[in-house]
Each structure stands twice: as structure tokens, then as C-alpha cells.
Amino acid sequence: AALAGCEVVLWLRDAAAATEIAATRVNPRLPGIALRPAVHPTADPAALADAEAALFAVPAQSLRAALEAPGIALRRGCPIVICAKGIERSTGSFLSDVAASLRAASPCAVLSGPSFAQDMGAGLPTALTLACSDEALAAELAAALSGPTLRVYHATDVRGVEIGGAAKNVLAIAAGIVAGRSLGESARAAIVARGFAELRRFADAHGASPATLMGLSGLGDVVMSCSSPQSRNFAFGLRLGQGATPEEAAEGKLAEGAFTAEALLGLARARGVEMPIAEAVADVLAGRRSVSDTVSALMARPLKSELA
Numbered sequence: 282a283a284l285a286g287c288e289v290v291l292w293l294r295d296a297a298a299a300t301e302i303a304a305t306r307v308n309p310r311l312p313g314i315a316l317r318p319a320v321h322p323t324a325d326p327a328a329l330a331d332a333e334a335a336l337f338a339v340p341a342q343s344l345r346a347a348l349e350a351p352g353i354a355l356r357r358g359c360p361i362v363i364c365a366k367g368i369e370r371s372t373g374s375f376l377s378d379v380a381a382s383l384r385a386a387s388p389c390a391v392l393s394g395p396s397f398a399q400d401m402g403a404g405l406p407t408a409l410t411l412a413c414s415d416e417a418l419a420a421e422l423a424a425a426l427s428g429p430t431l432r433v434y435h436a437t438d439v440r441g442v443e444i445g446g447a448a449k450n451v452l453a454i455a456a457g458i459v460a461g462r463s464l465g466e467s468a469r470a471a472i473v474a475r476g477f478a479e480l481r482r483f484a485d486a487h488g489a490s491p492a493t494l495m496g497l498s499g500l501g502d503v504v505m506s507c508s509s510p511q512s513r514n515f516a517f518g519l520r521l522g523q524g525a526t527p528e529e530a531a532e533g534k535l536a537e538g539a540f541t542a543e544a545l546l547g548l549a550r551a552r553g554v555e556m557p558i559a560e561a562v563a564d565v566l567a568g569r570r571s572v573s574d575t576v577s578a579l580m581a582r583p584l585k586s587e588l589a
């Protein structure tokens with residue numbers, strides 16, 4: 282947002298972290314990236330009162346708590362832009378539904394697509410999708426966030442955009458496991474393509490547009506997250522494939538797919554959508570099956586039409 286020329290209040294819940302970031306002008310979670318002068322770190326939620334839009338860049342499982350944080354009083358009608366990618370595990374809810382249930386007076390948008398924070402902070406070229414059911418607002422927010430190094434396309438298919446972001450993390454773990462097990466590039470391409478097929482089936486069952494899934498927030502993010510160890514989800518899967526336990530594989534970093542896998546599967550089962558790859562990831566994470574057994578089981582599935 283600062284790169285696009287906006288004044289940015291960077292609200293943190295931790296006062297000590299806000300003071301440190303204000304003094305050093307670097308967020309320790311984004312080392313080497315100097316905060317632009319237009320970014321104003323603070324732990325005072327009252328500083329958000331006049332915000333024209335509020336971007337929630339917290340883990341998916343923390344979105345509810347962040348929206349309900351004490352003292353946060355956004356102006357009535359202030360758009361909420363969800364930057365998290367996931368499904369709420371405790372309720373099986375999509376994040377836009379969490380926001381709508383807590384902030385009914387605020388329009389809700391979802392910002393998603395292939396983007397590593399480190400790349401964006403370094404000013405490398407990036408393109409994203411921002412979806413809001415109010416198309417004029419989607420276009421307005423997309424324009425406000427776009428700048429010389431970021432192109433934001435707008436869309437109205439909120440469900441499709443949030444499904445792409447949530448499901449790709451689970452798929453990236455699967456692709457990482459394949460790489461960590463040294464199963465070969467052929468296997469990785471197969472898992473990504475078949476994983477994308479199940480992602481599309483899931484999206485279809487939830488009323489999303491197939492075209493959305495072929496865009497930045499679907500295919501774009503799948504391509505990136507399933508091929509780069511810079512993705513925390515891919516790296517997490519890589520370590521799982523090399524034999525680490527889920528706790529060891531996390532290395533203290535956020536791998537959203539680990540929290541979303543079971544919730545994604547629950548939603549899929551409720552609509553009769555087959556998602557064998559997401560199921561394999563959930564099984565490995567829950568200790569229900571070993572990586573080796575999972576690979577054998579996937580290979581032994583009955584043959585069927587590719588389009589079924």
C-alpha cells in the first residue's frame with residue numbers, strides 16, 4: 282500500500298514489537314526490507330479509526346481474533362480486505378464468512394495471488410487479484426493498492442479467490458512431500474496437475490467460477506507455491522518428505538496448509554467432492570498414514586477418466 286502511495290497505519294497487537302519496528306524501520310519477520318516512510322507502526326488500535334480500508338494480514342486461524350481485537354473501532358462501512366489464505370479450522374468457515382459474521386456493516390474483500398512478502402517488499406514485480414462482491418469497490422481498492430511494482434486485478438468472485446488461496450497451501454505441502462521424498466519431477470507435475478483438478482472440483486461445488494481458478498489466485502499461486510522452497514508450505518512438505526515430524530517440519534514458521542487441510546477435507550466431504558491428495562496430506566499430518574503408504578495408496582486408486 283505504501284508503494285502505491287497510501288499512508289499506512291501498521292497496527293500490531295504487541296506494543297514492544299511496534300516500538301521496535303518504529304525505531305528500526307524493519308519488521309524482523311521481513312529482514313532486509315526497510316519500511317517506507319509512509320508506514321506508521323503502532324500498537325494503538327484507535328489509530329485505525331479513520332482508515333479508508335483495513336487490510337488484515339494475520340494467519341487464517343487468527344483472523345477472528347484480529348477482527349475482534351479489543352479497541353479496534355473501524356469507521357462504519359470501512360472495507361475489510363482479507364490477506365490471509367486458509368479456512369477457519371474450528372468452524373470450517375471460509376474467511377469472508379468469518380468477516381461477514383463479525384462485521385456485517387463492512388464490505389469484505391479478499392486479496393490473493395502469487396506473492397512472497399519478501400519479493401513485494403523488495404519492489405519486485407507482482408500481480409494479484411482483489412475480489413469483492415461490489416465490483417466498483419473491488420476496482421477502487423485494486424487501484425488504490427496498485428503501483429509501479431504491483432498490478433492488482435479486480436474480481437467479484439470472492440469464493441473462487443479465497444478457495445484458490447486456501448487450497449493451494451495444502452497442495453503445496455503435497456508437492457513439497459514429493460520433492461522431499463525425491464520421487465522425481467514427473468511425480469511432482471502429476472501431483473500438481475491432479476491436485477489442481479481436485480481444487481477445481483471443490484471450487485465448482487462451492488459455486489466459484491472456473492475462470493477464477495485459472496487466474497492469478499488459482500493457477501498462478503499453485504504454480505508458484507508448488508515449485509519454490511521459498512514457499513513455507515512447500516518447504517514444510519519438503520521436510521515432511523525427508524522424514525521430519527510435522528512439529529519439526531514447521532521450524533516455527535507459518536505453514537497455513539497444515540491448519541487448513543482437515544477443514545478443506547471436511548467441506549469437500551460435506552459436498553461429496555473427492556480430494557484424494559488433500560486427504561493424503563491431512564492423513565500424513567494427523568499421523569493416520571505414513572508418507573510411503575500414502576504414495577502407494579494414491580498410485581493404487583482405480584483408473585478413471587481424466588475429466589471425471
Ligand SMILES: NC(=O)c1ccc[n+]([C@@H]2O[C@H](COP(=O)([O-])OP(=O)(O)OC[C@H]3O[C@@H](n4cnc5c(N)ncnc54)[C@H](O)[C@@H]3O)[C@@H](O)[C@H]2O)c1
Pocket residue numbers: 293294310338339340341343344346347350364365366367396397398399535537
Ligand atoms: N508472507 C507471505 O509471503 C504471504 C503472502 C501472501 C499471503 N500471505 C498470507 O498472509 C497471512 C499471514 O502470513 P504472514 O506471512 O504475515 O505470517 P507471519 O507468521 O509471518 O506473521 C503473522 C503476524 O500476525 C500476527 N498475529 C497473529 N495473530 C494475531 C492477532 N490475533 N491479532 C493481531 N496480530 C496477530 C503475528 O504476531 C505475526 O506478526 C497468511 O494467511 C498467509 O498465507 C502471506
Ligand SMILES: O=P(O)(O)OC[C@H](O)CO
Pocket residue numbers: 366394395396397450453502505506511512513514515535536537
Ligand atoms: O510461504 P507460503 O507458502 O505461505 O506462500 C506465501 C504466499 O501465499 C504465496 O502466494
